[in-house]
Amino acid sequence: MGTVIRVAGEDDRESVVRLLDQAFQDDPVSRWVFPGDAYRRATHHRLMAAFTDIVLAEGRVEVTEDGAGCALWLPVPAREATEGHADDEGPAQVRAAVDPDNERVELIARLTADIHPAGRAHEYLWMIAVAPQRQGEGVGSALVESVLDRCDRQALPAYLEASSARSRTLYERLGFALTGRPLDLPDGPRMWPMWREPRSA
Template identity: 55%
Template sequence: MGLEIRQAGQDDRDAVASLLDVAFREDPVSSWVFPDPDHRARVHGKFLGVFVDVTLAEGRVDYAADGSAAALWLRIPAGEPEGEDEIPALMRRTADPDNERCELVGRLTGAVHPTAEEHEYLLMIGVDPDRQGQGLGTELMAPVLERCDREGVPAYLEASSERSRELYERLGFAFTGTAVRLPEGPLMWPMWRKPQPLPAGA
């Protein structure tokens, strides 16, 4: 049986934020933004909650019916985005005002975000730690990537670990060639996926 996926609504906001919190608590980027584990445990959910709020307002959250996984997608038009500069500041203000890294990570990734073509942006995808390694992320992404192929629309994301980069490469994403270097921290890999040829008869 395949993963049952539905679109999350405002009533799911806290559950999705909590899922992302536990899924990314030990992620290299989250650990860089919030180096102290106890402090991270207190504010990390607020930080990721900003992503959920933005996506519920402007995009779509695909959510496993059993609560095991969620993917946050934004359709980004071609051209320089309007209002994007406000989001990193909001992340810092909401989660941890004295921590400039909350804002810096958004500004650094925003600086390399492609602007030439309309695309689907996978802002974040999280899987419950107890369910990781079972292919749920791939299954959750599949409907959007299939739609991209049908519509001839590229997709974009930033991989935050070598492991996730390898997963995305298997799904057709390729490293853009310009890594995001977090000061005294880990790399992030911007990745672009061109529309794939549809199977014969599709």
């Protein structure tokens, strides 16, 4: 029996935030943004809540029916390279709401915006989370493939930033390839911007 996936609504908000928080506690980028285990446990969930709210309002959150996984997708319209998002007020607003004294909350948003491809409209996989005890069972692949099937039908590319070598390998198996140069966070880990062209039927 396959993984049952549905679109999340406001009623799913708390479970999505909890799942993102659990799944990303040990992620290299989360550890860089919130250094120190106690600090991260106390603060990290607020950033996950901010991300969830943005995508519930502007994109699409998909969840597995059993609650084991979720994926946050944003539709990105076609735009000129000079239009980038790095100068807008969004990153500063998120920092103010989440952790005002932590400049890395704002910096990560600006750095990833700077490497985000301009030009063609595409689907952006902002985050994907699988419950730690369910990782390695294909839940993440099923969540990604659900949207990639739609991308293929609509002839839309997809984009993401892999935050670990392990996740990069998973995305490569799903048809993503490195685009541009990796992003090396200041005194931190590497992120890999990855792009997938739609596949014809």
